[in-house]
Amino acid sequence: MSLATLNDRRPFHAAGRFSVSGAPLLFALAGLIVLLPILRLVWEVAGPMAAGDLTALSRVLTSKMTWRATGNSVAIAAGATVVAAALGVPFALLCGLTDLRGKTALAFCLILPLMIPAQIVALSWIHLAGSGSPLLKPLGLAPAPGTPNPVYSSAGMILVMGIEHAPLVFLALRAALRAVPRDLVEAAQAAGARRGRVLRTIVLPLSLPGLAAGLALSFVAALGNFGVPALLGIPAGIPVLPTLIYRRLAGFGPSVLPEVAVLAVLIGAIACVGIAAQMALQARVDARVIGGSAPAAVLRLGRARRPLEILCWTVVALILAAPLAALASTSLIRVYGLPLGPETATLAHYATVLGLDQVGRAFTNSFVLSGAAALLLVLLAIPLAHAMAGPGKGGRLVRAVGVLIELPHAVPGVVLAIGCILVFLKPLPLLGVSLYGTLGIILAAYLARFLSLALRPAQAACAALDPAMEEAARACGAGPLRRLRTIVAPLVAPAAAAGGVLVFLTAFNELTVSILLWSQGRETLGVVVYALEEGGSPTLAAALSVVTIAVVVAVLLAVGWLGRRLPAGIIPWRG
Amino acid sequence: AAQAVTDKPAGKLVLYTSQLEADAKQTVDAFKAKNPGVEVEWVRSGTTELMNKLRAEIAAGSPQADLLLIADAVTMESLKAEKRLLAYKDAPVQGYRPGTHDPDGTWFATKLITTGIAYNTAAPMKPSSWLDLLKPEAKGTTVMPSPLYSGAAAIHMAAVKEQPDLGMAFYEKLQANGTTAAKGNGGILKSVASGEKLYGVIVDYLPIREQAKGAPVAFVFPKEGVSAVTEPVAILNTSKNPEAAKAFIAFLLSKEGQELASRQGFLPALPGVAPPAGFPDTSFISLMPYDPAKALKDDEANKKDFADLFGG
Amino acid sequence: MTTQTPALLIDDASRHYAGTPAPAVDGVTIDVAAGEFLALLGPSGCGKSTLLRMVAGFERLDGGRITVGGRTLSGPGTHVPPEERRIGLVFQSYALWPHMTVAGNVAYPLETARVPRAERDQRVRAALDTVGLSGFDARHPAELSGGQRQRVALARCLVMSPELVLLDEPLANLDVHLRAAMEEEFADFHAKTGATMVYVTHDQAEAMALATRIAVLDHGRLAQVAAPRTLYREPATRMVAGFVGQGAVVNGVVTGPVADGRARVRLFGAEALVRCRPEQPEGPALACLRPEDLEPATDGPIAATVVRAAYKGGFVLVEAEPQAAPGVRLLLRVSGDAQVAPGEALRLAVRDGWVVPEGPSQERLTPARE
Amino acid sequence: MTTQTPALLIDDASRHYAGTPAPAVDGVTIDVAAGEFLALLGPSGCGKSTLLRMVAGFERLDGGRITVGGRTLSGPGTHVPPEERRIGLVFQSYALWPHMTVAGNVAYPLETARVPRAERDQRVRAALDTVGLSGFDARHPAELSGGQRQRVALARCLVMSPELVLLDEPLANLDVHLRAAMEEEFADFHAKTGATMVYVTHDQAEAMALATRIAVLDHGRLAQVAAPRTLYREPATRMVAGFVGQGAVVNGVVTGPVADGRARVRLFGAEALVRCRPEQPEGPALACLRPEDLEPATDGPIAATVVRAAYKGGFVLVEAEPQAAPGVRLLLRVSGDAQVAPGEALRLAVRDGWVVPEGPSQERLTPARE
Numbered sequence A: 001m002s003l004a005t006l007n008d009r010r011p012f013h014a015a016g017r018f019s020v021s022g023a024p025l026l027f028a029l030a031g032l033i034v035l036l037p038i039l040r041l042v043w044e045v046a047g048p049m050a051a052g053d054l055t056a057l058s059r060v061l062t063s064k065m066t067w068r069a070t071g072n073s074v075a076i077a078a079g080a081t082v083v084a085a086a087l088g089v090p091f092a093l094l095c096g097l098t099d100l101r102g103k104t105a106l107a108f109c110l111i112l113p114l115m116i117p118a119q120i121v122a123l124s125w126i127h128l129a130g131s132g133s134p135l136l137k138p139l140g141l142a143p144a145p146g147t148p149n150p151v152y153s154s155a156g157m158i159l160v161m162g163i164e165h166a167p168l169v170f171l172a173l174r175a176a177l178r179a180v181p182r183d184l185v186e187a188a189q190a191a192g193a194r195r196g197r198v199l200r201t202i203v204l205p206l207s208l209p210g211l212a213a214g215l216a217l218s219f220v221a222a223l224g225n226f227g228v229p230a231l232l233g234i235p236a237g238i239p240v241l242p243t244l245i246y247r248r249l250a251g252f253g254p255s256v257l258p259e260v261a262v263l264a265v266l267i268g269a270i271a272c273v274g275i276a277a278q279m280a281l282q283a284r285v286d287a288r289v290i291g292g293s294a295p296a297a298v299l300r301l302g303r304a305r306r307p308l309e310i311l312c313w314t315v316v317a318l319i320l321a322a323p324l325a326a327l328a329s330t331s332l333i334r335v336y337g338l339p340l341g342p343e344t345a346t347l348a349h350y351a352t353v354l355g356l357d358q359v360g361r362a363f364t365n366s367f368v369l370s371g372a373a374a375l376l377l378v379l380l381a382i383p384l385a386h387a388m389a390g391p392g393k394g395g396r397l398v399r400a401v402g403v404l405i406e407l408p409h410a411v412p413g414v415v416l417a418i419g420c421i422l423v424f425l426k427p428l429p430l431l432g433v434s435l436y437g438t439l440g441i442i443l444a445a446y447l448a449r450f451l452s453l454a455l456r457p458a459q460a461a462c463a464a465l466d467p468a469m470e471e472a473a474r475a476c477g478a479g480p481l482r483r484l485r486t487i488v489a490p491l492v493a494p495a496a497a498a499g500g501v502l503v504f505l506t507a508f509n510e511l512t513v514s515i516l517l518w519s520q521g522r523e524t525l526g527v528v529v530y531a532l533e534e535g536g537s538p539t540l541a542a543a544l545s546v547v548t549i550a551v552v553v554a555v556l557l558a559v560g561w562l563g564r565r566l567p568a569g570i571i572p573w574r575g
Numbered sequence B: 001a002a003q004a005v006t007d008k009p010a011g012k013l014v015l016y017t018s019q020l021e022a023d024a025k026q027t028v029d030a031f032k033a034k035n036p037g038v039e040v041e042w043v044r045s046g047t048t049e050l051m052n053k054l055r056a057e058i059a060a061g062s063p064q065a066d067l068l069l070i071a072d073a074v075t076m077e078s079l080k081a082e083k084r085l086l087a088y089k090d091a092p093v094q095g096y097r098p099g100t101h102d103p104d105g106t107w108f109a110t111k112l113i114t115t116g117i118a119y120n121t122a123a124p125m126k127p128s129s130w131l132d133l134l135k136p137e138a139k140g141t142t143v144m145p146s147p148l149y150s151g152a153a154a155i156h157m158a159a160v161k162e163q164p165d166l167g168m169a170f171y172e173k174l175q176a177n178g179t180t181a182a183k184g185n186g187g188i189l190k191s192v193a194s195g196e197k198l199y200g201v202i203v204d205y206l207p208i209r210e211q212a213k214g215a216p217v218a219f220v221f222p223k224e225g226v227s228a229v230t231e232p233v234a235i236l237n238t239s240k241n242p243e244a245a246k247a248f249i250a251f252l253l254s255k256e257g258q259e260l261a262s263r264q265g266f267l268p269a270l271p272g273v274a275p276p277a278g279f280p281d282t283s284f285i286s287l288m289p290y291d292p293a294k295a296l297k298d299d300e301a302n303k304k305d306f307a308d309l310f311g312g
Numbered sequence C, D: 001m002t003t004q005t006p007a008l009l010i011d012d013a014s015r016h017y018a019g020t021p022a023p024a025v026d027g028v029t030i031d032v033a034a035g036e037f038l039a040l041l042g043p044s045g046c047g048k049s050t051l052l053r054m055v056a057g058f059e060r061l062d063g064g065r066i067t068v069g070g071r072t073l074s075g076p077g078t079h080v081p082p083e084e085r086r087i088g089l090v091f092q093s094y095a096l097w098p099h100m101t102v103a104g105n106v107a108y109p110l111e112t113a114r115v116p117r118a119e120r121d122q123r124v125r126a127a128l129d130t131v132g133l134s135g136f137d138a139r140h141p142a143e144l145s146g147g148q149r150q151r152v153a154l155a156r157c158l159v160m161s162p163e164l165v166l167l168d169e170p171l172a173n174l175d176v177h178l179r180a181a182m183e184e185e186f187a188d189f190h191a192k193t194g195a196t197m198v199y200v201t202h203d204q205a206e207a208m209a210l211a212t213r214i215a216v217l218d219h220g221r222l223a224q225v226a227a228p229r230t231l232y233r234e235p236a237t238r239m240v241a242g243f244v245g246q247g248a249v250v251n252g253v254v255t256g257p258v259a260d261g262r263a264r265v266r267l268f269g270a271e272a273l274v275r276c277r278p279e280q281p282e283g284p285a286l287a288c289l290r291p292e293d294l295e296p297a298t299d300g301p302i303a304a305t306v307v308r309a310a311y312k313g314g315f316v317l318v319e320a321e322p323q324a325a326p327g328v329r330l331l332l333r334v335s336g337d338a339q340v341a342p343g344e345a346l347r348l349a350v351r352d353g354w355v356v357p358e359g360p361s362q363e364r365l366t367p368a369r370e
């Protein structure tokens, strides 16, 4: 049952909006780009298996470590999802339903962790919680030298991943809250229900599908996260599937690839359960109500407003400002390990880092790559999302592909990168040129990895599109392509652009994919930060991270400023 | 002494190296100064990433690198066992200690990166022996790189296991004393420099460099000896330009090449070349012996043992 | 548009949605002459929109055939896609494209048809003129009132010079006053263009005011097609009698012979002369009594009780229960000055009425409300 | 509920939304007696919903006061939140909670009030009985028809035994027949419970049929509050005259003295006796002529031309233009059997009418349509 059935809108009038003729084409195009690298990797398992060679499979599946890592992965991803919910849900409720002031700024700050690479967030927390903490040490709150950093633990991983993925829950729930018609809330108030009761009995049950979708996203993201377990899990001796995969890769021998492929398929299978749950729930919510005319409900906070505002900003300061400040102070300290003070502070690292010629190249490359990826994905996402919103067999087919599209996003980046090498090393069949060693292969990998980010907002917009818009065009004699170009694309463009912004920002400091695919002169920002960190220059890495974050924030603000005339809900953090 | 190559090599050379960015650039520039006809294209990354890349390229049927210059000989042994390396029989190895290159001429050590102990200068104890890490003062405050992720640590483990007075028991005692494992050497340095841990098992050059900059760390070569990775170089047998590759190896092994390594802050592999500042003379450093081929054979078992003790 | 073939022929058309128990449209046959204004009337869910969407090509037929201007558009093995039908369509929701100006919306069908620029501009101007919106070219739909939006939708449809225009409840969302104004617009538009129009509505007053003929659908089947007056005065079935106009459908017995188009019918114990078909047999029958057919008269033969009286502005609509038939409700109008209260006794005379040809069924008879 | 204090007192209430040029509700004063059924009538955007939401507590007042049963709920410095007002509210959209069953929806207000289980069940049963929905307890709203949903919303409101019930266009989405049926439900509900009701609508027929008094809002101001008959027969302003009922508001001149509640008025060159206020001065005035005030008569003094004739079932609504006043449209009804065609000449007699007290303004006078 859906909300739509209560309004007089009848989604089944969508019949006929989608002509099947365009579907196979789009399906083939998207499938080619997105699934080839992953499928090629699966072939590493399936090929030998078909030939009767089960060694890789049995080796992985009989290894105790595999199941220990699987158990840890599932448990930690679940825990991180709980933390993400604990953060994302209250903030979504406050920002989405109440008269809290400064909601836009608050939402902006909450979305930031999504835009900052996992390893930077993890590093910030290590800095912050460690005995050398530049913030805690001066306050005398740092753990005594020699005591273990409390972040190196399952709890630490759960906390850091939870914070990192809280924006996913936040964004999904907020979108769902937007669709809760105001009169349903007011009806409860008129029935005498107070705020808490209204939330518990009306708002949350109605936005449950959206919430669950956010939780599934967060679960999948935590499952595939490598940066956090690499930095926090390994010192604590807690293997998870992505670190196990990395470890296999660090091993020797020609058996590595098939084994890695088996593990990737394992992650993929677990992620698919989450994705399928999310898709099933999405199908249950009739998106056609979303973004409808019903204005979102507003609950007055009354006297609780001021204390809640203070609480909110304290939490934001803790989860965002504190780690960032720790990072910033690392970037300012003359030598890593010294306390930060007037005589130890220096801007030299910024000068050094900005003077490195690979940094300039990396900024250019990352700009080009993430810009191109965002643009191409937006162009691809619109027809694809449109096809997915279609009814009947065609729509089902494309929606099934929609589940698979999440795969390259769920497996660790290094796995996707290997798949890309396998596919793109040889010259392309028709063109005769190889993408290998060019920015092209990184771009191809980005397209695969981030398609789901671009697709999701476009998909929501397409689903919310009144089918009559397109039927009117058909009645005017417009064929499928013309309708796509002149009606659908302009109408969903704002939402698709929001997806493009997500892609741009996420790709801008991407590491795990490009680390395998970059080549001399084609390094990305993530790679350079990582190289500095690995090369024993944490201060330089921190300085470059700060510059990167500053650029990210500047881009976000510019986008917000440019998009201030767009309808609500398109710029993700705007009220 | 470097032996002059008769025909000046030319053409393109693809180098996969795990040297640090700046060092790799210096090395390549110095080589190109001597061999202006060779165009060197290089990819710098961690050994693991490089090997992943190479593995994927091999699986795709077209390895791209001519030359590999990576952290450890065990990896080279594995490639040799797969018959992926080209033998350079008449390489200029005069003056090098045996064991620092493959007798079959497939790989050659270019420097010594030893693994010793770094400590935070605020630490109560100044260690001088591996066994000091088992003392109560070090309880719960020691960190070491995991052989599961770090090649140097894998070799260190292989070497320690072959020491009669250390052996696997040493690792068991470390575990009992609360030692933890981290992914790479960079993380160890940060842990010790920040005071989060007091003692770290770590490659030499990182703490020595930071100490010179004023960081609160110091490095010791324990008296039992240190393990060393030798940053070997090798030619892939799929190389499209073996002549230029040989010229590159010849340059690295030359006195000039070794002096360059020293200038970059590494112990040179060629005895007699002056070590960099902050390092003791090579003769004061004893190396724990180990056999790369055996290390390769034992690798899986070692890693499993380590994982059983220290987890992931 | 002066051909003799019907402009639109719906021939035994059916549509059964998968997973539903009954067909939404079930063997409907209607032919619409060129220039005719046909209203499709019926209660919610009776299949009006489905039938319209079948004509427009958005739904496929499960049986039957649809022919426009002699050309089969839908039929066994044939389905011309909507974009090739050249049928004008006005949606209940207007379906204007918010990202285009008024002129852009109206020009769209011409651009699609690659009409040259100059001719296009001229035709757009003419179409906007026709609907009285010259000068609104550059506005966006969001800057228009509801009625103006409706007119843009009309202009967009008109600019294609379609031979056939389909309108799906175009006024359902408007308030009473705007609706009255728009009814006039439609009538003018029809008169001006001479296009054949099919107009879906569930509001019988709208249908009567506009249509030359009205087709009443009942559970997907065609109940009656007739001119408004005929439909009102001579409903063919019980359902039409109840649905169109106000009034009651009551049980009676035809007792006398048919003469002069009237029969003698026994109603609530009294005799009345009621219009009927010439072939009306004697025996039990259903009579349709409109409010104007009943008159309060001190000497009226039917004793009744007032159940409800509602002031409607100018008159009072009285609901009365005949004492001879408890449960039956008769509707009649009395002057707005009269004070009528529930419970009052009343005597009624039957001045006119109609014997419904369909005949009585087993079901309980109720007033023509639900 | 038999107190003498007004059940609801809206006293000079105003609400000005930030960023809008004019107040949405502007100094409205109405008092509603206990047990009264007040309709709030007015065109779209006149502030009806805003006023209702102010009473319910969802909008704060910018000025004035709202008192229910003698207790000030909104006023300077006071704002009782909606959940503490105990005012029943029925939304235009029904606002049923889709995730709860019918029983769950109805029980909700009682759960909120912590009514014990046994009593709750009993009261839910009673409320569902009242609206004729016993046996539907376990259904979900999606499984109900539109009318049934509306009744659940009513039951949910009724179960709280509110002294005051507010309804916002509860029938706007229903078709004619369902609407008529639901109108009856409301009348029954009101009669049964004796609750004070305020009912928002833009449909005057609905308002007339249901309300004891009707308040007409115009641009946020109160134009008139009166019983339906008074409102129809004696509209206070031009806007009310035009908005309520059909008919024309035309320019005339009061020439004769007022006697017996009637004045002599010159209309289109002819003299007519028209109802008016006792204090009506002589001179230019506006006259409201309802369709029933005009009669076609061969000797009628006003010569007119038929502009439009629409069959409405039972009668034809004729729109005529007096020859003396081109542009003015008069509405009248002629018998359904008459054939009237546009362009025909017609002579009219004025039988009745009303001099609008507000007096003429400079604006062009149009028929009471838009």
Ligand SMILES: Nc1ncnc2c1ncn2[C@@H]1O[C@H](COP(=O)(O)OP(=O)(O)OP(=O)(O)O)[C@@H](O)[C@H]1O
Pocket: A012, A013, A015, C017, C018, C020, C024, C042, C043, C044, C045, C046, C047, C048, C049, C050, C051, C202
């Ligand atoms: N796509 C569909 N799938 C299944 N059933 C449908 C579909 N579209 C319509 N129906 C059903 O077919 C019947 C006719 O629907 P239709 O929309 O034609 O009714 P309508 O006469 O236009 O009603 P309304 O006046 O409410 O618009 C209804 O019972 C409806 O539920």
Ligand SMILES: Nc1ncnc2c1ncn2[C@@H]1O[C@H](COP(=O)(O)OP(=O)(O)OP(=O)(O)O)[C@@H](O)[C@H]1O
Pocket: D017, D018, D020, D024, D042, D043, D044, D045, D046, D047, D048, D049, D050, D051, D202
């Ligand atoms: N939240 C709001 N912010 C600004 N203006 C508003 C708001 N709500 C209503 N208005 C404006 O106030 C005026 C009165 O609105 P209201 O909803 O009360 O009208 P209404 O009489 O109920 O109309 P309708 O019959 O269309 O429902 C309108 O001009 C409307 O645009």
Ligand SMILES: [Mg+2]
Pocket: C048, C049, C050
């Ligand atoms: Mg319909």
Ligand SMILES: [Mg+2]
Pocket: D048, D049, D050
């Ligand atoms: Mg309203």
